[in-house]
Amino acid sequence: MELNKLYNQNCLPGLKEIEEDSIDLIITSPVYKDSDGYNPDFLMDVLQECYRVSKTNSLFFLNFGHLAEDKARPFKVLEMAMKAGYRLNDTITWVKNHYRPIQGNKRLNNLSEFIFLLHKASMPDIDRLAVGVPYKDKSNVKRFAGGRDLKCRGNVWEIPYETINDKEDKLHNDRFPITLPELCIKLSGIKDGAIVLDPFAGSATTLLAAKNLNKSYIGFEIHEANWETAQKRLNK
Numbered sequence: 001m002e003l004n005k006l007y008n009q010n011c012l013p014g015l016k017e018i019e020e021d022s023i024d025l026i027i028t029s030p031v032y033k034d035s036d037g038y039n040p041d042f043l044m045d046v047l048q049e050c051y052r053v054s055k056t057n058s059l060f061f062l063n064f065g066h067l068a069e070d071k072a073r074p075f076k077v078l079e080m081a082m083k084a085g086y087r088l089n090d091t092i093t094w095v096k097n098h099y100r101p102i103q104g105n106k107r108l109n110n111l112s113e114f115i116f117l118l119h120k121a122s123m124p125d126i127d128r129l130a131v132g133v134p135y136k137d138k139s140n141v142k143r144f145a146g147g148r149d150l151k152c153r154g155n156v157w158e159i160p161y162e163t164i165n166d167k168e169d170k171l172h173n174d175r176f177p178i179t180l181p182e183l184c185i186k187l188s189g190i191k192d193g194a195i196v197l198d199p200f201a202g203s204a205t206t207l208l209a210a211k212n213l214n215k216s217y218i219g220f221e222i223h224e225a226n227w228e229t230a231q232k233r234l235n236k
Helices: 011-016 041-052 073-083 139-143 180-187 205-214 222-236
Strands: 006-007 023-028 056-062 087-095 112-119 156-158 197-199 216-220
Touching: 006 222, 011 041, 011 216, 023 041, 023 180, 023 205, 041 056, 041 073, 056 073, 056 087, 073 087, 073 112, 112 180, 180 205, 197 205, 205 222
Parallel strands: 006 216, 023 056, 023 197, 087 156, 197 216
Antiparallel strands: 056 112, 087 112
16 A cells, blocks of 8 residues: 555555554544444444554554543443554543533533553553653752753643634544644654554544654545545645
């Protein structure tokens, strides 16, 4: 399968064309709403193929949003990924800067999503300081960091969306900011030219992050309108 290409097709047959044990890193956000076509049987097949193509001791960042009518769904999908063979290293909470206000008094406003940090076989070393943040108390710089003003970001990531002033600028209904996959790629510590896969590429945010960070990529997006938008972004 050709590198640095976004395929306009169903990801399942596409994944079957990828060589076993060949992908260095997977970052993806599957469909999670029933109205968008969430299908647990299909997703289970995709996760099994992801596991097959992943290199041994590689990482898989699985982003999954909240669903009002099924708050347990992210954890059901996590269980599916583990059934496929992956192991859970951590659950990163992505804190967003906006939300759609909920009317009524039955639920809380949703300000976050999950990013499940999974691995195949043994957990590889990660580059925590590649996504590090400065110390708030600078007296800790000398005590804990040897003079380097950088510490582990931890498993709560505050990543704001870019402000959208025009409806035409909204690339995808359930997009994530490019900072999210950039942090995942940097944290993974993979080398330049390593292959990043996104089976649910949407508007190609993961692929664009890989391109910006000198990584190779493969992506799949079945919806033609999303694929066309993604092609424009990648070809800029």
